[in-house]
Amino acid sequence: MTFLLAAAQNADAPTLAAQNVAFGIIAALMIYAAVRLVTTDNVVHAAVHLVLVLAGAAAQFILLGAEFIAITQVLVYIGAIVVLFLFGIMLTKAPMSGEEKLSRDNWMLGGATGLVLLGLLGYALIDSFGGDRLPADLMPTDTRAVSDAIFGTYLVPFEIISLLLLAALVGAIVIARRD
Amino acid sequence: MLLNQFLLLAAVLFCIGVYGVISRRNGVMVLMSIELILNSVNLNLVAFSAMTGAVSGQVFALFVIAVAAAEVGVGLAIVLAIFRTYRSVDLDQVDLMKG
């Protein structure tokens, strides 16, 4: 809710207000889903909440004009990675009604770490980028520009990524294979 | 829109992800929390890309997505292997290295 209010206050033009409201709603949904993801006792529910976070991130990418990234996010994350997660959950026999306890006993430690980290990050971010505004005429990025950058400037990293994927593929098969 | 909106959202997601990694026992849940962290990074990258107008941020976001796919593949393979050995995905039980 605070995000919603903050977004509304920062509205400087009617069209941007719509974007800000959209941001606020999506952000609230994402945070809710993320919190549920790390607190729920049912692994499949956690995966569903992960889908919500990922879909929200895709929506944020569209707000930021990164259409191609948003579509890739949906294709790879929701279409493949989450399905892979669900496969993993079902292969490891998650009980229907959720497990007794999915969190460690030292969850307080994790909570403290997270809060401290959030404080530090928040302070640093507000301190450095306090009132920086995104360009008002934010236009969708041309997919050609992205592809030109991948196959031009970043060709070598791209090839390395493909090798990494191959290595991961082989590694995953070797690890998961039954002898 | 402020740049900080996106950065703060990403920071919140990042911290929730860190909490998840620390406090969860289930191997699959830890992997999911790592996905949260990677997504917050992506959000930052794309936000900065929109801020500066350069596409490099988006390219790196794509790379992160590809790496995440690889990570999940290998991670789930490891979780499966653990499950086969211990009949459980509880990471607290995987303490063979402690001796």
Next chain:
Amino acid sequence: MTAVTDRQKLAYANAQAADGRVNLEFETDEGMTLNMGPQHPATHGTLRIIVKLDGEQVISCEPVMGYMHRGYEKLTEVRTYPQVTTLINRIDWLGSFANEVPFILAAEKLMEIEAPPRAQWIRTILFEMSRIANISLFVGDMALHIGAMTAAFYAFRDREFVLNQIEGATGGRFHPNFDRIGGLKDDLPKGWLADTKAAMARIRDFCDEMETLVEGNEIFQARTRGIGVIPADIALQYGMSGANLRASGVDWDLRRDEPVGLAWNEVDWKVITHPDGDSFARFWVRLQEIREATSIIDQLCDGLPAGPIMAKVPRIIKVPEGEAWVATENPLGEMGYYVVSKGDLGPFRVKIRTASFNNVAVVPWVCRGVYVPDVVTILASLYFILGDIDR
């Protein structure tokens, strides 16, 4: 209502404990237990198959029979001989006339009478028609279980020609109750033979159609070839019979080997065998058997002798004391009746040997290590009728 005795309580507790043990065994073992049936589309009714799975691979499987047990062997003891036929043609309900024949033959054997030749020939015609009615449904059913829906409708459509002929002769499409000790109930109606030959031509068209639509299909072959291979010795050890045995390469057919009181050895036909023993072989053998049956019926219709259709039989049938065993090659395999008579109006004891019971017994042996879809393929190719298993 009397109070529950301690003994009953104990029995109940014991049953509960036994159930618990079974469940425990299934739950603690590796893998997942999948309960196929009693209500499952692939089990033709109420066969239950407990399949233990690792992923989709079958570790072990066990057929559980008896959900449709109707106690025919016991029921026959309180009926007179003519009344029994109306009961037993519900055993293999798709080839119903064929069920009546061995029992009537056993009774005739005890009474030492023989039906006149015309009755024997008509019996053989109707017997083979039951075979076609039964097996043509198998052809569609097997395709349906492998996922091809249309072939099943073709099978139902073309089976009608045979059922109409059976109805024309006997008055009943499914449960003719037409066979009598010493002959048949009625003679054939006028024009029936010509209609039958036309129907047989349609059935041969149906066989051609199935050969192109189902048998020649690459996916069908990929799903059936090499799946559920039963070697000849295993088939014999499990007491399999009928087309399942012939598909394993065993040249064994009671129609040729023991043509008791029927007219098979009067005509020219051959026993179909296939060396492979897989699901495809079972399908192929059955399809070819439909063809052979049409040819048998055609020849029998051509050479049908004239004469009476009933032998001299007393009005009240009392079967003399004695025991008789008669088995015939029914659509599903060997079906036999062991009849014990004490000289009464009805049989003293009847033991019914049905083919499906033994054919299904091989399922645990043949289903180890296959995938779930293959279990369905194998069940379909073994072709059982629930009534024939449970009686």
Next chain:
Amino acid sequence: MSGMVLGLFENYWQVSILRSVGVLAAVLLPAGTFVYVFLFKMVSFMQSRLGPMEAGPFGSMQLLAEVGKFIQKEDIVPEQADRKLFKAAPYLVVGTVLLVYLAVPFGPDMWFANLEGGVFYILAVSSISSLGVLLAGWSSANKYALIGGLRAAGQLIAYELPMVLAVVGVVIQAGTMNLSGIVAAQANGEIFGFSGIGNPYFITQFVALGIFLIAVQAELGQTPFDMPIAESELVTGYITEYSGLRFLLFFIGEFASAGAFAAVAATLFMGGWAVPTAWADLDSNWFNLIGPLLMLTKMMLIGGLIFFVRFTFPRFREDQLQKLAWTVLIPIALVNILATTILKVAF
């Protein structure tokens, strides 16, 4: 962004409402037509029976009767099921189909969203449905449903790849991922300098078309790839436990997505809503009327093919399906991409 549609609606809100109504019509109309023409009538003709004949002339109102029946039925949730997910899964599947239709153009101005990466978007959102299927299978608390859901997800993932690779050939040849752009490229195209029939890609990309149609068959879970449903093995797979309205939603989802993929195939390979520019002026406002009809005709052709195969062939086994995808379709699709690239550069 051209705002006028049919020359009647000028304001942004008018056009928006028209498009919103249009997307619903675009989902339900082809789905209903598919059900009636193919599921009720074509299959009945193939199986030598009449099909529904009572409701309306030649049973044409049968679909409405069926909908009424399903709405009246009790909506059962199994006791052990995960109630929330069980109830939500059908909506996820149907919603995916709506999202697919968003990017398909039905005329020069008859589109709902003219996305730059239209093809890519369609492939992305169509992959969401595997999630709904997997959740439906898991939440039913039924072993058959679980096996069905796992099979469905494995199959959808395996056939996502050949589909994407098949589409890449078209994208390379058209030089754009925008579906309107692909339609225009086919209408304006020429084959060896002959522009009389444009360049519908089913002529030059026939390999891609074949792979695409096979992948569509698998994505839709139609025979010979209907292992997730497999009524003779898994009862009805992941929809075993569904009844009433939620079953109807799965049913609509199945046929609406058949319509959606037929629309995508018609757009990618058969020229979409357009005719070759040599025949008519495509900018004419008339094409906002004729375009959807042309599109529906082409969709019916593809849909007829899909359902003809469905009602003719037996079913593969799961391992055979995976083998087909990984060892046959993907290599062929890669070779197709290579050949397309070389020819594109050469000519």
